[in-house]
Structure formats: structure tokens, C-alpha cells
Amino acid sequence: MTIVDIRLENVVFRYSEEVTALSNISLIIHQGERIALIGPNGSGKTSLAKHLNGLLRPSGGRGRIGGQQTEKLNVAALSRKVALSFQNPDDQISKRRVWDEVAFGPENLHYAKDRVHSLVEKSLSLFALGPLASSNPYDLGYSERKRVTLASIVAMDTPVVVFDEPTAGMDARELGLLKAVLDQLKKEQKTVIIISHDMDFVAEQIGRVVCLNNGRILFDGPSSTAFRNKDLLESCSLRQPQIARLSSFFELDELALTPETFVRALK
Numbered sequence: 001m002t003i004v005d006i007r008l009e010n011v012v013f014r015y016s017e018e019v020t021a022l023s024n025i026s027l028i029i030h031q032g033e034r035i036a037l038i039g040p041n042g043s044g045k046t047s048l049a050k051h052l053n054g055l056l057r058p059s060g061g062r063g064r065i066g067g068q069q070t071e072k073l074n075v076a077a078l079s080r081k082v083a084l085s086f087q088n089p090d091d092q093i094s095k096r097r098v099w100d101e102v103a104f105g106p107e108n109l110h111y112a113k114d115r116v117h118s119l120v121e122k123s124l125s126l127f128a129l130g131p132l133a134s135s136n137p138y139d140l141g142y143s144e145r146k147r148v149t150l151a152s153i154v155a156m157d158t159p160v161v162v163f164d165e166p167t168a169g170m171d172a173r174e175l176g177l178l179k180a181v182l183d184q185l186k187k188e189q190k191t192v193i194i195i196s197h198d199m200d201f202v203a204e205q206i207g208r209v210v211c212l213n214n215g216r217i218l219f220d221g222p223s224s225t226a227f228r229n230k231d232l233l234e235s236c237s238l239r240q241p242q243i244a245r246l247s248s249f250f251e252l253d254e255l256a257l258t259p260e261t262f263v264r265a266l267k
């Protein structure tokens, strides 16, 4: 496994003179970490993620990925390190068959045919998309299209994956699949960065959160600390996870972020 640590130093990004999306972002993410980017709409989460695979380039400051300065890496080189799923599946899907869509990323990375085949089959299976492999993605429902886009990213087999709002529209079975995928990615020591407004999912699945507001990092640390900090949550228009609210209701000594810790604290 290639070690692809991410280091951003004072990254600034302006879409225009009027719109500064990122202000002095400094961040280190080590290979194998799982983190969540959280914050209100328009706080800069997607703009930050797009800097990791070269879709956007900093207006100021600099980034290093796997020890190399990002400005020295072209989009093709960055795509081998960081794969990013889009928030809206319709912005990502371009093929008329699910199989072809999932194969599109690894084919573009010029992997050998056999490798592409096995990565696609593995990814379809992880997301329970095997029976839909021949379907047209545009005939599928929103959450199925969402799963297709996530499967396409996982199939690229990059050391870093970024999922933008992966839980949107997912039912309990699909959330279970996603959690199993995260476990699999952890076994493979992949770095997983999740952009999410789903605080229940973040609390249960992710140990470190980076909270953005107005293009600045307001907090970077353990999710248990963030979810205890009501002022931080309020200033980021985020609500406490339900399980944490329930532990406050029962006046538990420990703030529970998972059903398991809740039951333990209740006992």
C-alpha cells in the first residue's frame, strides 16, 4: 500500500474576487485515517475535497499528497491517489450500463484489463449492485444511482477515497452496506474522507471530525469532543446526534455516540 499522507498548509481558494471559499486551511490527514468534513451549507467542504484530487488548485498556500507538492502533480497523477464521489450522482454518471460506469474510473487509470474486471466485480458486490450490472443507471432510483457512484470510486482502488454525502437517500439496508464497505476500506488501510450532514452516521462511524464554517476550520479533533460542544454545533448549524441527545436525556455520565456505548453507559 502506497502511503499517501495529505498535508494542506494555509490553503486559500477564491472562486472570484467576491467569493473566498477557503481561508488558511491547514490540515494533516494520515494514511488509513477515517475523517468527516462537517459544517453548514456553503462552508467549503466540497471545495476543500476538490483540492485533494486536483479538480481545484489553491489560490494561495500549498498542498502535499504522498510527500509531493500538489502543484507539481497533474490531475491524472492525483486521480491515482485520491478518488472523489460527487454529491449529486447525476453529476458523475456518464455511462448507460452500471458495469461500464463502475469500470470507467479504473479504465481511465489504465489498469490492466484483468484488474479492472476484478475491481469492478468486487465493488459491485460490496454495494449489492451485481443484479443491476446491466441496467441503465438512469433507470435506477436515487439511492441506487448513489450506490453506483460510490462503487465507481471504490473500484478505482486509490489509497484515498472521498465520499460526498454518501448516506443521502439511503435506507437501513443500504446504510448497513455502506458501513460494511467502510470496514473493508479500513482493512485495506485506505484513507476515507466523508463529507456529511448526517450527524448520526458520523457519530457512529467516524472518530475524527473537521468542522468548517465560512471556509475556515473551526474544529479538528475527536467527534466525541465536537458532539459535546453545543456552541460549536450551533455555530455550524449542526445538531447533536440522536444517540448523544438520548444520553443527555438519561443524564448518563458518558456521552454515547454509538448504540453500544449507550447501552454500556445505561447499565
Ligand SMILES: Nc1ncnc2c1ncn2[C@@H]1O[C@H](COP(=O)(O)OP(=O)(O)OP(=O)(O)O)[C@@H](O)[C@H]1O
Residues within 6 Å of the ligand: 015, 019, 020, 021, 039, 040, 041, 042, 043, 044, 045, 046, 047, 048, 087
Ligand atoms: N462553482 C462555483 N462558483 C462560484 N462559487 C462557488 C462555486 N462552488 C461553490 N461556490 C461557493 O463557495 C463557497 C463554498 O461552497 P462549497 O460547495 O465548497 O461548500 P459546501 O460546504 O460543500 O456546501 P454544501 O454543504 O451545500 O455542499 C460557497 O459560498 C459557495 O456558494
